[in-house]
Amino acid sequence: MGRKDAGTTKLPVDQYRKQIGKQDYKKTKSALKATRLKAEAKRSAxxxxxxxxxxxxxxxxxxxxxxxxxxxxxxxxxxxxxxx
Incomplete structure (x- = not known):
């Protein structure tokens, strides 16, 4: 019985990660690429x-x-x- 209850509830962290993933997917590829290049340049500067x-x-x-x-x-x- 305990296993059924544990499987149906989702952790808030998992829900938060799912929301972030959806928002990230909505961005265009060029915006994602620009963000990645900016972060990479900041690390290597x-x-x-x-x-x-x-x-x-x-x-x-x-x-x-x-x-x-x-x-x-x-x-x-x-x-x-x-x-x-």
């Missing part, structure tokens, strides 16, 4: 955060190279002064 991370990585690399050469040259200069 570079954000400000991505650009900032790339610029920060480049600046960090340049700073490391600069520090390496600075430390190498400063120790060579000190060695030259000590020899005199």
């Amino acid at each position: 570079f954000g400000i955060k991505d650009v900032f991370l790339v610029v920060a990585a480049i600046l960090f690399f340049v700073l490391c190279v600069y520090a390496f050469f600075y430390l190498n040259l400063s120790t060579e200069l000190q060695l030259d002064l000590e020899e005199d």
